[in-house]
Amino acid sequence: MAGRSHKVLCLGLREAIALPLIQLFKKENWQVFFMGKDAPAYDDARSYMLDIMEEGAEQVFRVRRPDLLLVGLRALNGPQGAAQLERILALAEKSHTGKIILLSGAEVFAPETDGATEDMTPNPVTREGRALACLEALALAWKHYSRLQLTIVRVPEVYGPGNRAQDGLMGTFFSALAKGTAMPHWTREYKRDFLAARDLFYGILELQKRQYTDDFLHLSTGRGLTCQEFFQIAAKSIPHLPAELDDASLPYGQAILSPQKAARTLGWQARRFLPETIPLLYNRLQTALAESADQQEKRQKHGWQNRLNEERMPYAENVAGALLMLAFQYVQGNTVSSLTGFDLCYVYIAAMGLLYGRRQALLAVFFSVLIFAQRLFVLDSTLLTLLYLPQHLIHLVSYAFAGMVTAYFKEEQNFKLAAAKWQEKHDREAYHFLRNLFEENVQIKDQLYRQIVNSDDSIGRLYYIIRKLDTAEPENLFTQTAVVTAEILNVENVIIYVVSPNRQYLRQKVRVGQGTLARARSLRVAEYPYLQDVLAGKSIFVNRELSREAPDLAAPIMYQGSVMAVIQVYDLDFDQWSMYQQNLLAITARLVSSSLARAYTWEQETQARRYVKGTHILKEEEFAKIREEYRKHREIQRDYSIRLLQVEAPQGNYERLDTLLEGNIRAEDFVGLWQGKTWLLLPDSTDATLTLVRERLEKAGIRTGESREIV
Structure with missing residues (x-):
């Protein structure tokens, strides 16, 4: 039987680490879960798009109860980093998490440090290093005052097949190569170490298996490379690489961690080194960048079309409406309809306001004012006349009023629509989260149910038989016995014969299955040797000689030391001829015997009634x-x-x-x-x-x- 599937919950891991870990954990029969506001969706893992500070995060810990919690401290490097780490540790303690591993980095030591061991005091010189050191101290304080099984694992830069252009020095370097952009320039002082994600996984697995309990552990190759050495290794595997790197001010150096304690306590050592993996990483990153470029091109194309539809089209329609009003005025001499006496510019302004809101409404008002002014200037009016005659001024103000009123309705509708979309998005996220929790609760419930009552294991079969036979009516016991026997043995044809008082005959009591119709209603014991053996020996009969006059299997039902009935099974498949099937039939017969004894005792006690x-x-x-x-x-x-x-x-x-x-x-x-x-x-x-x-x-x-x- 396969071992129990363990569960690992990951927070704040880069894809360079996450993708290999998923494959390796699944290979070891682990269930993998990710949580984070921007947690990507993976095929072989379930992701919860929740911030650790949200209320739903507690439900994830409570439902999942992970055996291993894996947290990347670099992702907590921000103003809320300490609060987030405290929240993680509090939820882990509340949900009784098995083991907590916090992934820290070599930044907690100065770049010139070579062979840093676990007992060395951190001496960070960068802002990132100081933040990691503070988070480590906070985690150790929690471990000291709680019962958390916590270990801080310090690693150098980790690389793997999931490396992206923004992932550390390695991603920046390969991205510049693949895109053909200017090469990054680094300072040449000090060294830097690189650890394969696969080696990191096996270190974590050994740490978990061997129940490592110390505060710190360093996982690294211990082989630091200078900037020039790194460049020379890459030049051997990657074509068209510049001959040399120029000096610049970008930092390259990082403290070199000592892996001696991991080798001594866990038997772990790095198996993969940078020269072997650079070509593979470069090719994968090139493929990823090409796919990203195609997607970016498609997004830009669709984005241009969307901008045309959403931004430029309203302006075009507004100008078309203004030209239409101008043409109407040119033909009639005025925008006021001669039939209704209504100014069509109001319709034009209202249409723009109701369709597109305030901006287009004001633009339509502006065009309408120009059209109105153009008509007055044609009639030899002046600008002074336009502004100071009350009837003209009121007309212009009414344009603005119509535009603002209609735009208000559109803006209100847009506001309600935006609020509804936000609420819908919020409700959808809540629904998906609750649905995931529901499915997981059902999954856990079914898993526990199968462990207790599983029709494929012995305990489950016994429970099923007892539950079916939990009755005091002897007639129902015979019927349920036939049904249970058919279901337990996965057969169709079952007959139960009862023994006559003189023990010379067996009379058919219950039958199940179409194949039993032609079977005899009564059997004379003297004519069937197998019946004599069953009645005398009180044992299971197996038709190994394949006699047509005998069943495939037969088992006695006992009462007060003698056989009172016989279960007979017919038409077994070839793969059902096994000791396993015989044992199941024997157990069923014994359970029926005990139930019948109880039923007949009850019958005798209540016979007067x-x-x-x-x-x-x-x-x-x-x-x-x-x-x-x-x-x-x-x-x-x-x-x-x-x-x-x-x-x-x-x-x-x-x-x-x-x-x-x-x-x-x-x-x-x-x-x-x-x-x-x-x-x-x-x-x-x-x-x-x-x-x-x-x-x-x-x-x-x-x-x-x-x-x-x-x-």
């Missing part, structure tokens, strides 16, 4: 239960015919009727009261069987009446 005094004739309410159980059996097996035959007690004497019926009906037949009459219930009987029963009863002096069928 069930039967008419001094007889085996069931009272009306008990006879109703028997009819209901057989009706349920009929629903399971539609070809199982159940008949009711009315019989008359001589002079109403039930004891006399019980005496006459003894020896003339089968062991599985029932006699009971219903609707003030006495009825004989005949399981698995046809019309021919009913005729034979009538003839036999009349010879015994018992009068019969109508017959019915239970459906």
Whole structure:
């Protein structure tokens, strides 16, 4: 059986680290989850686009309960970094996270430091290094005052197949090569180390497996490269590289971490070094940049079309409307309609305001004022006349009023639409988050349910059998026994035979499956050697000789030390002939035996309540239960015919009727009261069987009446 799947939750990891980690964790049967406001979507991992400070982050920790929490401290390098780290550690403590690994960097030491060990005091010289050192101190304080299993893992620059143009020195260098832009220039002093993401993963895995509990651990190659050495290694693998690098002021040097403690305590060492991986990284980054360029070109093309539709088209329509008003004035001499006396410029202004808002409305007002002024100037009016005559001034003000009023409605609509979109986006994010939590809760519930009640394991099968047989009615026990046996063994044809009192015959009690129709209704024990072995040896029978007259499997049902019934299974598939199937049948038979013992004990204790005094004739309410159980059996097996035959007690004497019926009906037949009459219930009987029963009863002096069928 495969081991339990562990869960790792990652926060603040760059793609250079995240992509290889997903593949490697999945290979080791780990479930991988990412959380962050800008967490990218990965195919083999689930991402929660939540900021750690949001309320939903607590639900993720509570539902997932990760075995390993992996946090990149470089991503917390900001004004809220300390608060975010405290929130992460608080949620981890509350959700009982198994192990916490904080990925820090070599920046906590000065660049000239060579062979920095875990017990060295940090001496950062850069802003990033000082921030990492503060976060490390905060994390250690939490570890000291809580029960968190926390380790800070310091690493140099990590590279992998997920490197992007903005990912560290490596991404900047390869991006400049692929794009053909100016090469980056670095200062040549000090060295720098590079660690493969795959080596980082195996260090984390060993740390988890060996339950490493110290505060710090350094994972690195320990082989620092100068700027010139790095350039020479790249020049051997990448064509068209400039001969040399020029001096500049950009920093290259970084402290070199010592991996000796990791090698000593975990048996870990770096397996991959930069010269082996530079060509692969360069080719992958070239492919990624080419895909990014294609996507950027498509976005620019669509962006130009969108800008044309969203920004330029309204201006074009506004100008077209102004020209239309000008043409109307030229033809008629005025923008006021001669039919209605209404100024069409109001329609033009209102249309622009209602369609596009304030900016286009004011532009339409401006054009309308120019058209109005042009008409007055044609009529030899002056600018003074335009501004000081009340009727002209009121007309111009009405243009502005119409534009502002219509624009107000559009602006209000835009505001409501923006608010609705924001609310819709917020609701969609909340819905997706809650849906993910719901699906995960269902997944966890199903996982736990399968662990407790799984039809594929032994405990689950036992539970299923016990639950099915949890009844006190013996007739229902036989029916459910046949159904359970068929389901547990995954077969179709099952028959249960009951042993006669003289132990000479077996009479068919219940059958399941179409293949059982042609099987005998009764079996003479002397004619079947396998039955003699089952009854005498009280053991499982396996038809290894493939005899047609015997079932494939047969198991005894025991009661008070003797066999009271036999389960027989037919038409097994080839792959079902195994000890596993035999054991399942044996367990089923034993559980049925214990249930029948309990049922018969209950029946004996309540016999006075069930039967008419001094007889085996069931009272009306008990006879109703028997009819209901057989009706349920009929629903399971539609070809199982159940008949009711009315019989008359001589002079109403039930004891006399019980005496006459003894020896003339089968062991599985029932006699009971219903609707003030006495009825004989005949399981698995046809019309021919009913005729034979009538003839036999009349010879015994018992009068019969109508017959019915239970459906």
